[in-house]
Amino acid sequence: MRRARVAYSGAIHAAAPADPGDLRLEDGRVVPETAVVWLPPVEPGTIIALGLNYAKHAKELALGAQEEPLVFLKGPGTLLGHRGATRRPSGVAFMHYECELAVVIGRPAKNAARGDAMKHVAGYCVANDYAVRDYLENWYRPNLRVKNRDGATVLGPWFVDAADVADPADLGLRTYVNGELTQQGNTRDLIFDVPHLIEYLSSFMTLAPGDVILTGTPEGVVNVNPGDEIACEIDGLGRLVNTIVDDAAFGR
Amino acid sequence: MFTAACTIPVDIPPFRLSGVVYGALLNQRGALDEIAALAGNPPYGALPRAPVLQIKPRNTLAGPGAVVQIPPGVTDLEIGANLGLVIGRPACRVGADEALDFVAGYLIVNDIGIAHDSFHRPAIRLKARDGFCPLGPAVVARSAIPDPDALRIRTYADGVLVQDWNTADLVRSTSRLLADVTEFMTLAPGDILAVGAARPSPRARAGQRVEITIDGVGTLSSSFAAAPS
Numbered sequence: 001m002r003r004a005r006v007a008y009s010g011a012i013h014a015a016a017p018a019d020p021g022d023l024r025l026e027d028g029r030v031v032p033e034t035a036v037v038w039l040p041p042v043e044p045g046t047i048i049a050l051g052l053n054y055a056k057h058a059k060e061l062a063l064g065a066q067e068e069p070l071v072f073l074k075g076p077g078t079l080l081g082h083r084g085a086t087r088r089p090s091g092v093a094f095m096h097y098e099c100e101l102a103v104v105i106g107r108p109a110k111n112a113a114r115g116d117a118m119k120h121v122a123g124y125c126v127a128n129d130y131a132v133r134d135y136l137e138n139w140y141r142p143n144l145r146v147k148n149r150d151g152a153t154v155l156g157p158w159f160v161d162a163a164d165v166a167d168p169a170d171l172g173l174r175t176y177v178n179g180e181l182t183q184q185g186n187t188r189d190l191i192f193d194v195p196h197l198i199e200y201l202s203s204f205m206t207l208a209p210g211d212v213i214l215t216g217t218p219e220g221v222v223n224v225n226p227g228d229e230i231a232c233e234i235d236g237l238g239r240l241v242n243t244i245v246d247d248a249a250f251g252r
Numbered sequence: 253m254f255t256a257a258c259t260i261p262v263d264i265p266p267f268r269l270s271g272v273v274y275g276a277l278l279n280q281r282g283a284l285d286e287i288a289a290l291a292g293n294p295p296y297g298a299l300p301r302a303p304v305l306q307i308k309p310r311n312t313l314a315g316p317g318a319v320v321q322i323p324p325g326v327t328d329l330e331i332g333a334n335l336g337l338v339i340g341r342p343a344c345r346v347g348a349d350e351a352l353d354f355v356a357g358y359l360i361v362n363d364i365g366i367a368h369d370s371f372h373r374p375a376i377r378l379k380a381r382d383g384f385c386p387l388g389p390a391v392v393a394r395s396a397i398p399d400p401d402a403l404r405i406r407t408y409a410d411g412v413l414v415q416d417w418n419t420a421d422l423v424r425s426t427s428r429l430l431a432d433v434t435e436f437m438t439l440a441p442g443d444i445l446a447v448g449a450a451r452p453s454p455r456a457r458a459g460q461r462v463e464i465t466i467d468g469v470g471t472l473s474s475s476f477a478a479a480p481s
Binding site: 045046048068070071072073074075076077078089110135137138139140141142143144145148149150204205206207208 | 270272274277278287295296297298300301302303304305306307309310311312323344371372373374375376377380381382436437438439440443
C-alpha cells in the first residue's frame with residue numbers, strides 16, 4: 001500500500017492513490033494531487049544518513065573505500081515534502097541532490113542479526129538529500145551546515161509498505177534535472193546493504209519505529225540552480241519532485 | 253504515521269522538550285588548543301570556520317541518576333559536561349544580540365562518548381550509543397541565569413573534582429552560537445542546543461558515579477557500569 005500525508009482544506013490528512021492524478025483522503029474525498037500540499041509521508045524519529053555508500057559515487061568524490069559505514073544524523077527541521085522548494089544560498093558554487101532509498105523502521109531493533117534485519121523494516125520512501133559542498137570542512141565531516149539545512153532533505157511522495165517491495169536490493173534509482181537524466185544507479189550496488197546497515201546500527205543504537213535510514217546515493221550528482229526542477233525516482237516507490245529557489249524567495 | 257516519542261524524565265511542563273538535541277563540538281578554548289596542533293595536517297587542513305555540530309539521537313537520552321553502560325572492550329568513557337539551551341520559540345536567523353530571547357531555559361547535558369583520536373568523521377558509533385546523553389536535573393528558567401556565558405561547570409568522579417571550567421571559555425558564546433546555527437537550521441521549541449564541552453575530557457570507569465554541577469542550574473548525577481557482554 002502507498003500512503004501519503006497531505007494538507008488539504010485546512011487540515012492534515014492521510015491520503016492514498018486514487019485514479020491517476022488524484023488522491024483519496026482518509027475521509028473519502030477525492031482531490032487532485034496538485035490541490036494538496038504534500039508533507040513528508042512519515043514523521044521520523046532519528047534520521048540516519050549514509051555517505052559514500054555506492055562505490056562509483058565514492059570514486060566520483062575521489063575517496064577510497066571505507067571499512068565502516070560513514071554515518072551522520074539529521075534533525076527533523078531539514079525535512080520537506082514532495083513538490084516543495086529548497087533554497088540554494090547565494091554565492092555557493094556546488095549544491096547537489098542525492099537520490100536515496102529511505103528505509104523506515106517498523107519494529108524496535110537492538111543487536112539485530114543480518115538474517116533477521118529486514119523484519120524490522122516497515123517500508124520505504126524516496127529521499128533527496130541535498131548537500132552544499134562549499135560548506136564542507138574536515139571536522140566531523142560532513143557537518144550539519146552541509147547536510148542539515150532547513151528544507152534540504154526531501155522525503156516522499158509515498159510511504160510504501162515493505163510487503164509491496166519485492167526486492168529492496170534491486171531497485172533502480174534515477175534523477176532528472178529539468179527532465180534530463182543525470183543520475184542512475186541501483187541498490188544492488190550499495191557497499192553496505194540494508195540488512196548490513198540495520199545490523200551495524202542496531203549493534204550500538206536501538207532503532208525505534210519511525211527511525212529512517214537514508215542509504216546513500218549513487219554516482220551522477222550535478223550542480224543545481226534556482227529554477228531547476230529535480231525529480232528523484234526509485235522503482236516501485238514513486239517520483240519525488242522538488243524545485244530549487246534562490247535567497248529572494250526566502251526574503252533574504 | 254509515526255510520532256517521535258519523548259519520554260525523558262525531565263520533560264516536565266512548562267518546559268516541554270521535543271527530544272531533539274543538537275550539540276556544539278570543539279567549542280571551548282582547551283578543545284581549540286587541542287585541534288590547533290592537528291589543523292595544519294591532513295585530513296583537516298585548517299581550523300573549523302562554521303560551528304561543528306552533532307545530534308544526540310533519542311536513543312541516547314536519559315534522565316538524572318541513569319546508569320550509563322560501558323561497552324565491552326572499552327576501559328572508560330569521556331564525560332562531556334555541557335550547558336544545554338532549551339529553545340522557547342522558533343529560532344531562525346536570530347541575531348546574537350537577541351538570541352537569548354529565544355531561550356526558555358537551561359539544563360545540564362552530559363555528552364558521553366568513547367574517546368577517539370580522529371575528528372574527521374561523525375563519531376556516531378562512539379557517541380550515539382544508547383544512554384550516552386543524560387539530561388537534567390530539570391529545566392531552569394532563563395530568568396534565573398543572569399549570564400549563561402559566565403557559568404562555572406564542575407565535574408566530580410566519586411566526589412573528586414576532575415574538571416572545572418567556565419562558559420566564559422567557549423569559543424562561540426551561547427548567543428553567537430545560536431546566531432551561527434540558526435543561520436542555516438531553524439531550532440524549534442523544546443529543542444536543546446548543548447554549547448560544547450571542555451577538553452581534555454575527564455573519564456569515567458565502571459563503578460564510578462559522576463556528578464556535573466553548573467552554578468544555578470543544578471547537579472546531574474550518573475553512574476557507570478560495565479555492559480553485559
